[in-house]
Every structure is written in structure tokens, then in C-alpha cells.
Amino acid sequence: MTDAVAPGGTVGILGGGQLGRMLAIAAAQLGLKAHVYAPEADPPAADVARCTRGAWDDAGALRAFAGAVDVVTYEFENVPAAVVDALEPLVPVRPGRKALAVAQDRVTEKRFLNRIGVATAPFAPVDDAESLAAALERVGTPAILKTRRFGYDGKGQARIAGDGDAPGALAAMGGAPAVLEGLIRFSREISVIAARGADGAVACFDPGENVHEDGILRSTTVPAGCDAATAAAAKEIAARILAALDYVGVIGVEFFETDSRALLVNEIAPRVHNTGHWTIEATANDQFRQHVKAVCLWPLGDPARHADAVMENLIGDEALDWARLSAAPGTALHLYGKAEMRPGRKMGHTTRLRAIAAPSSSL
Template sequence: MSERIGPGGTVGILGAGQLGRMLAIAAARMGLKARLYAPEADPPAADVAPVIRGDWDDADALRRFAASVDVVTLEFENVPVAAVETLAPLVSVRPGARALAVAQDRLDEKQFLNAAGVGTAGFAPVDDADSLRAALAALGLPAILKTRRMGYDGKGQARIDRPDQAEAALAAMDGQPAILEAVALFAREISVVAARGADGGFAAYDPAENIHRGGILRRSAAPAAIDAETAARAQGIARAILDALDYVGVMGVELFHMPDGRLLANEIAPRVHNTGHWTIEACAVDQFAQHVRAVCLWPLGDPARHADAVMENLIGDEALGWARIAAEPGAALHLYGKAEARPGRKMGHVTRLSPLGKG
């Protein structure tokens, strides 16, 4: 299980969305095969690699999947931990169940980060009206109430600016365990996409500066508008997190850069990350190839940029402008093969490069 997986080997990927699609493409570039596992019919990655369809709790299907691949990784953080635990005795799973478990629960995630010496905005668990009142008294306003599990792209959360909004915010959680987080009045949002090998080797891409709208990433620009010392601190935080998890693979670490210079961790994602898509055009070894390298026990690649980059997500109907974008000089268009352009759905992205230092 610990031997390097060379060309001709097969990488198993849990999940078959756009990240699985791009991981499969990266594996193919490296002479590797990819096979994906997902419960959905006709997912985006099915266009580029075979998909074994099965439910996450189908132990027989998971065992068949394990027998058909040389290593297993994942494309999104909401793969049930139990599925990974079913696979782990049969085939190496990188990253493993611990990273998933931490990332799937916002309270566990914040507590893990603090224990690893990484600062966060204030937070408190919320299970009912009494604990919400206590959390609001401790943290003050404004604050954001979030479900502890399964929220993404702005889903499962409600902002509280005034005391009279608390009851509605709690009702929006629909009885699920929640966490109240103090609003961080940051100067900018940045992220570090970093990789760690099984031997402890580490490689981090330059921090990107991100703009979100409605909880959905709109734009990532690399490099972020921060000085070299802040960039090094951000990469150091990423390394501390990956080391604490004994992590193998690529992870996205989202940070708030505060006006006083502090860096507070917002969340971690144990997978390749939307804010690292710019690496496809701007780096010799992009985040997807880097992840495949790490989980297959190859040497990590050089994360250096050869250009500045701006990546913009194409949300919903924005992807219908593909012909115009395709005609734009210098625009690198990526479409994810999704049949229906629903509001708020990531349909693709476009990256534009500029010379180093002139972005």
C-alpha cells in the first residue's frame, strides 16, 4: 500500500463533479488512469473517465471500487467518513478519514485550528434558543449562524445584525446543530492552496486574493495584495494545519487578513480548491497534478508562478457567454460539462494571465 504508483496505475476518486473531472484529466496527463465513484447519474466527470455508480453506504460497491484502483482520493469534503472507513482496510485513502471528519463539522474544525495554534474569529456552539442567546452575549453583533455540517457556497447560514433577527436565524437552521461565528471585519480574504507528501514534504502556491458574493467565490487573483512577510505567514499556517493532520494531498486554507495584520483561518477544504484553479495556466505543475503526485507518492512539483493570474467563476447563465469568452485573446476557458445552468451553480471558469508583477 505504501509503494509509489507509476504510469499505468489507477487513481480512484470519490466524487465525480468538476473537481473530479479535472483530477482525472491531470492523472491522464501523467500517464495514470482514473476511475471515479459517485451516486449520481451522468456526473460531469463521466465525460473524461469511467464512473462506478453506487451509494455511499453500499459496502459491496465500495469494495469492488477498492479492488479496481491502486489508491483512493476525494474531490469534495462531504464524502461520508463511513465510506472512507470501509475503503481504508482495502486500499490506501489519501487524505484519510481524520481530515474529512474535521472539515465536515464547523465546530470541530474551529477547535482543531485553535489547538493547532491557528487563530480564528470567535465562535460558540448553538443547539437551541438558550445557547444562541448565550453565544450572542459572548460574541456580540454582527454574527453569522451556520449549520455545523453540510453547508457550502453560502448555504446553511444566516447573518444576525440585530437581536430581533436571532429567532428567524435559528429557525433557518431547521433544528440542526449550529455554530455562531463573530463577523471578521477583514481587509481582504486570501487563501493558500498547499500540498503535503507522505514523507512530510511541503509545497505551497502563492496566496490568492478572493472575492465572494452571496457566499459563492466570484474571483481569485494571484498574487494577493499582501507583502512577502504576510504571504510567508499564510503559507506557514497552511503547513501547520497539514502537519497537524499528517495530511497527504492538496488542501485549500481560507484566511481573513485583518486590518491589524493578523491572519485568521476561516475554513479548510481537504481537496483541490476553487481558489487554486488559476494554477492550471500560471504554474508548470497545477494543483490537480500536484494532488495526484502527492497521493501517488511522486515527488511534489514546483509551485512557482510564471505569470500573474485572475480566475473568474462562471455562475449559472454566465456560462452561456462561452463563445464570446472563447474569442477573447488570452482567455483560458474551462467548462465543466454540466447540462443545466441553474442560478448559483458553478458552470465553469475563465483565467486571464499577465506578466509577473503587472497583474
């Protein structure tokens, strides 16, 4: 515990969105201070934390930020490598460089996963029409073309039902390096939110079952509908990924469960994750507190679940319904304090809680 950030210390958070806001709240619950670094004027997380406003290439602001905090973490995976270069000599950055490098490039990520024995959809890198043709031959259709980097919530993606869609899909990449992924027939999407401590301890939350619409997460339900063996296998895969990355913190791992009950990893997110928001009310150590504990080198909390839960995102003007949702039975309402409401923007979420139907083994 020598290097732990003790109560009273300060957690630095790169990024000031809703995940940073909920991380800052978790830090406060644990007696820690939070300090956010963000480029925008009035980020949601600044309501509950100190805030340094700075560009990602502002070396002076980053240096001052490093001097004001005891550890740095981040709420999004596209942290520029140069930011880590600037901070790491001054203050620990957790989870570290390796997780970022793997998660920032879809091809690097899938190669890493396959190398440690984790199955993914078939894929092939695409840089131009020629490599796209070769990729289509190998992966087949239907497939989906995605930018290798900087995609989120379905942005930077184009579907290819047949070869005729190829030129348009390639144009949609705007010349950016891409990856062709085979579209998987799956019976359900699940995700595991898992944490690893610096001592190698791993704690996995129960898998949630996810529904996406237009590339954006709609809902997560726990328990997931998969059987116990599949849930255990998903947790085992998450633990293997964490160990291979020598990871410290919370990770989100998204899976497809195929009709034949195989698990394929869709993607990993080296941070707290939208599909883990249900943990705030349904566990004693939600993903945000768990992440703060891990990056501060505290012993991990118990991930046991004491309730069943359904989390639903409030997207765009759905958040206007706050007064009705305030009184909805068994429902926790979360709003993110975003000043501007835009279509497709995550404005908040609700979690409906139910007394547990079948207690998990650890309770």
C-alpha cells in the same frame, strides 16, 4: 517510492463534479488512469474517466470500486465516514480520516485550529435558543449562524445583525447543530493552496486574493494584494495545519486579513479548491496534478508561478457567454460539461493570464 502508484496505475476519485473532472484530467496528464465513484447518473467527471455509479451506502459497489483502483481520494469533504470505513481496509484513502473528521464539522475545525495556535473568528456552538443566547453574549453581533456540517457556497447560513434576528436564524438551521461565528472586519480574503507529501514535504502555491458574492466565490487574483510578510505567514500557517493533520494531498486554507494585518483562518477544505484553479495555466504543477502526485506518493511538484492570473467563476447562465470568452485576450476558458444550468451553479471558469510583473523568488 516503493508504495507509489506508478504510471499506468489507477486513481480512484469519490465524487464526479468539476473537481473530480479536473483531477481525472490531471491523472491522465501524468500517465495514470482515473476511476470515479459517484451516485448521479451522468457526472461531469465521467467524460474523462471510468465511472462506477453507486450510492454512498452501497457496500458492494464500494468494494468493487476499491478493487479496481490503487488509491482513493475525494473531491468533496463531506465523504461519509462509513465510506472511508468500507474502503480503508481494501485500499489507501488519502488524505485520510483525520482531515475529513476535522473539516466536516465547523466547531471541531475551529477548535483544532485554535489548539495548534491558529487564530479564527470568535465562535460558539449552538444547539438551541438557550445556547444561541449564550453564544451571542460571547461572540457579539454582527454574527453569522451556520450549520456545523454540510454547508457549501453559502448554503445553511443566516446573518444576525442584532438579537432580533436570532429566532429566524435559528429556524433557518432546521434543528441542525450550528455554530455562531463573529463577523470579522477584514481588508481582504486570501487563500493558500498547499500540498504535503507522505514524506512530510510541503509545497505552497502563492496566496490568491478572493472575492465572494452571496457566499459564492466570484474571483481569485494572484498575486494577492497583501505584503510579502503576510503571504509568508499564510504559507507557514498552511504548512502547520498540514503537519498537524499528518496530511497527504492538497488542501485549501481560506484566510481573512484584518485591518491590523492579523490572519484569521476562515475555513479549510481537505481537497483541491476553487481558489486554486488559476494554477492550471500559471504553474507547471497545478493543484490537480499536485494532488494526484501527493496521493500517489510521487515527489511533489514545484509550485512556482510563471505568470500572473485572475480566475473568475462562470455561475449559472454566465456560461452562455462561451463564444465571446473563447476569443477573449489572454483568457483560458474552462467549462465543466454540466448538462443542467441552474442559478448559483458553477458551470465553468476563466483564467486571464499576464506575463509576470515581479517574478516569485523561486523562478
